[in-house]
Structure formats: structure tokens, C-alpha cells
Amino acid sequence: MNAQHKLGSGFGHDTTADDVLTGIDLTGKLAIVTGGYSGLGLETTKALAKAGAHVVVPARRPEVAREAVGELAEVDELDLGDLDSVQAFADRFLASGRSIDILIDNAAIMACPETRVGPGWEAQFATNHLGHFALVNRLWPALTANGGGRVVSVSSTGHRRSDIRWDDLEFRLGYEKWQAYGQAKTANVLFAVQLDALGKDSGVRAYALHPGGILTPLQRHLPKQEMVDLGWIDADGNLLSPHFKTPEQGAATQVWAATSPRLDEVGGVFLEDCDVAEVSTDDAPGVRPYAIDPTSAERLWTVSAQLTGVNAFG
Template sequence: MTEHITTPFGAESTAAQVVAGIDLTGKRAVVTGGASGIGVETARALASAGAEVTLAVRDTGAGRRVADEIGGDVRVARLDLADQASVAAFVAGWDGPLHILVNNAGVMAAPETRTPEGWELQFATNHLGHFALTKGLHRFLALEGVRVVSVSSSAHLMSPVVFEDIHYTDRPYDPWTAYGQSKTANVLFAVEATKRWAADGITVNALMPGGIDTNLQRHVDDGQLRAMRERAAADGYRLKTPQQGAATSVLLATSPLLEGVGGRYFEDCGEALPSRGETLIRGVAAYALDPEAATRLWEVTEETLAR
């Protein structure tokens, strides 16, 4: 591991500031969940730099409204990450090179829900769906300097991937630990994908965007939200705007400062420091960067998707 990475940007930087001066003309990008929250601002920043951007979204009507509002070369395609047939259809419909993939969509703290396969919804959406999408698009990504961005969360500090019972078949379901392990999986994916695909010119990094008021919180009641914000404020953490929340994603997707860098976890536009267990807001857990766990997760995921 090389030295800890810092950049001139920070917690208050916006996506527009991060991408300023970067020319993405001729580059093609996909942003999952690009019709709401930080996905919109990620797509806006990439398009503003000249990229062709595809919003991969469940609600194509909302996607088209966002595309019209952003302007530029912004396209819309349907993608439901909880539905493997939808993921396969998106992959089958893609043609030509892909230079930037931002795995941004997600579901948080959902009540216990299972896919038709019996998979826990948050793990199925946040990890399995994005894994299948990225692996399916790999043949289009195999170009020098390709960036894959995995939007994780500080909630990864709530739980490692519990390999013995990923889908809560033998333990009581908890919406937050379920979300946490899915976000840990997002980091482990970045670790293992970078190891496997670096020779193809692909790097994958994960990030915590920050606390932002978006539709992601739709399953969280007002009392929980209030308590979360009070804890964050006590730790000196302030809510971000969607433009600030998208900044780290855009940094990882575009910045020349991160050329060749992969398998890491960032927050506030810099590489995160190791968590010391003092807060669930900052830092990265050692288990999220564990190469053995990353390899195990990859193998388990391939087995799960092959059934």
C-alpha cells in the first residue's frame, strides 16, 4: 500500500469544483440511481465536463426529466438492481466502450424484504446487483484508465459481511446491520475488483459521500433521522448539500490525482483513515479492506448469482 492519499478538496467541495478543468469529451459514463439525490449531481458534473452520461434508473420517466434538466448528452436506460433479469437486460443493451461506471444507487434501512430468489433486499440491491452489472459490463470496461466508483457509506462501520448468514435466515433481521453489511460489501468489491482487473486498466474505489438529505432516507422515520443527526453533530459532522455529497464520487471518477489508484475507501475527497471505533461517522473498518474477506465475498457472490 502506498502513502495515504490527500487532495486539495475537502468536505465542503462540490462536484462542479472537483471536475473543473477536466475534459471528458469522448468519454462514456453510467451512473446508477442517476435520477435522484447525489446521482443527479454526479451525472450533472460528468456531463458538464463533456461526457456522454447514461442514467441507469428504475423510473425512466424521472430519469428523462433529470436528463432534460441537465442538458448535454444525457441518456436514460431502465435498471432495477434488485432484479437480475433487469441487470442482464441493461448489459445486453449496452454497446461500445464505457470509461466511467458510478455504482451509486442504493436502498437504506429497508424493512425486511426478499427478492424472488430469497435474497435480503439491501444486499441484493446494493451489492449483488452492482456486482452483476459491473461484471457484465467488464468487456466494455477493459480499456486503459477506466474508473469504477462504488458508493459505500460510513454505515459499513455497523457490520462486516456476516458470511455465515448474509441473508438473515437464522438471525433476527435488523435494517441497519443489513444496510451496514451491504455497504461493507461495496468496499470489499473495490478491493477485489482492483486486484483482479488492474491488468485490464480498471481501478475501483469506494467512498462515503457524507450525510445528505435525499430519498435514500425514505425508510427511516423522523425520530431516527433526528437522533442520527444529533449524534453526527456531536461528532462535529455537518450535513452536506447534494452537490457536496457528489464531490467524492466525481473525484474518484475523474481526477488525474487518482490515476492508477484502486482498492481504497475515501471520504470528504480524501482517503479515509482507519476507524478507531470512536464514531460511526468517520474512518474505514479494517474488515472492509481485508483482502481475504474481499476474495471470499467475490467467490460467494459468483456462487450466489450462478444458482
């Protein structure tokens, strides 16, 4: 049965993170939000904390994070582009003996100049996908400890820019920043598809999503003129696109994915505007078929496990 169809959630484009948490009490729940100190991540941290959750924010810049979140969240150090850092954070967390109810893979980089991390991996694929892949697998004991948690993989409509480049994952044959971003965002979706398939018997459900277009620090690598040419802003930096959201609206879908009772029996799906998205092969909203293909999802999991040396199901 194909679950990739709208549920009729009652929410939409303009819904905020606080809206979707109306009537939901997260007291006693623990949530981890990577990059939860900037942009959508910060709004997600604020909303979850306001609803009573204890939020842990792993950050590449912990001092900046502590200044941003104040008393809202617990901050620890994590560089997703460094697998030793991922392991160190996971080891520290597991040593605390706590369980995880919500893990939101929110941190990302977008359209950066060609950058290599680790053993020479392309940075967007490594940071946005492989780092989170290793993190979730290393934290698996905590995700299953209390009957199972939810894992939310923040993707993007950018997944439409590229399927997985199986013959050149690392862009050794020529780098194009938007295609590299697209591949990483497709990987985020496929990761959720396979994680849900592997984890649902342990009570862990996984989701991927497009948060919407939002101007945040994610655009830090984009020249202003490029954003003007894309029609996002005018020459004075004012927002032009009527489709863009505020950060509070942009955080809504990932918070909905993490908490909505409507998703209790549904997993491995792609979400947008606080609902399950439809499959789309044209310019209409929705998810591309290749991004939710279970065969590709299983293949990417195998490749990712080989690259990172981490697999909770191996």
C-alpha cells in the first residue's frame, strides 16, 4: 500500500511550529535537533522546549549555540563532517543513559563551493547525509530504549535537482554545487525510507520533508546577485517570492513530523506543508519517485554503511 498521499491534516503553508503543537504536551520527552541554534533549527528548538521537551542541540560551534539558545536547550559539540566527532558525541550521549524520543536531522549546508571533508568526500553529501547516517546509527540504542522514537530527516524540494549519482557520488568528474545539493537532499529522503523499513519493528519511525522556502543562514554561500537572479529577493535584499515562509512557518513541518499523532501508523514518507506529500513528476508540489524508491533506499543504506563503517543493523 502506498502511504505517499495527503492525510488532510488541517494544517498548511502558513502553519507555524507553535500551531502544530497546540494541545501537545512534550513534558518528559527528549529531543535532539542538529543545528538547533540557527534558522529553522532554532525555531524548532524554541517550539519543542515551549511544549515541555528537553532539547539537546549538538553544534559545530557550541559557544555560538549556547549564546543563541540560552536556557532553552542543552548544548554539546558535533561536527557532522567529522565521523570521529559524530562518534564522540554519540558516546557521550549514550553514556548518559538517556533515551531519545525525537531526533531531528536539521543541520545542513547548501550550494557551497567545492569542499572536501573526511577522506575526501564531497561536503554536502558528507555533512547533510553521511554525518546524519552515522549519528542515527550510533544513537540507535537510545532511539529504541523507550519503545521507539521518531527520526526526522530535513530534506528539500532541492531533491528534484538530482537523483543519486551512483557512478560519481563524490563529484570526481566535475563539481556543480546545485546538483551536489540535490543529491544530498535526495539522500535525506532515501535515508528516511530505509530507516523506517528497518526500524519500525523496534518502534522507530522515520520521515523526510521539505520545510518550504525560507531565508535563513542556510543561504550563506549564495551571492546576493544569485538570489536576485533566482527571484528570491530584489536588489535591496527584500523578499520577493510569495511562496517563501517565515522561519516559524518553515519549522512547522519538521515539528509536525516529530510529534503529530496523525503519523503514529505512517512512516517512511515525504512531507510538506504539514501533511504527507503526493508523488510528483512535474512542477507540481510533491516528491519525485526516485527519492522514495525502496530499492534505491536499500542500496544507499548499504553504500553509506560501507563509507562510514557504521551500521546498527549490520
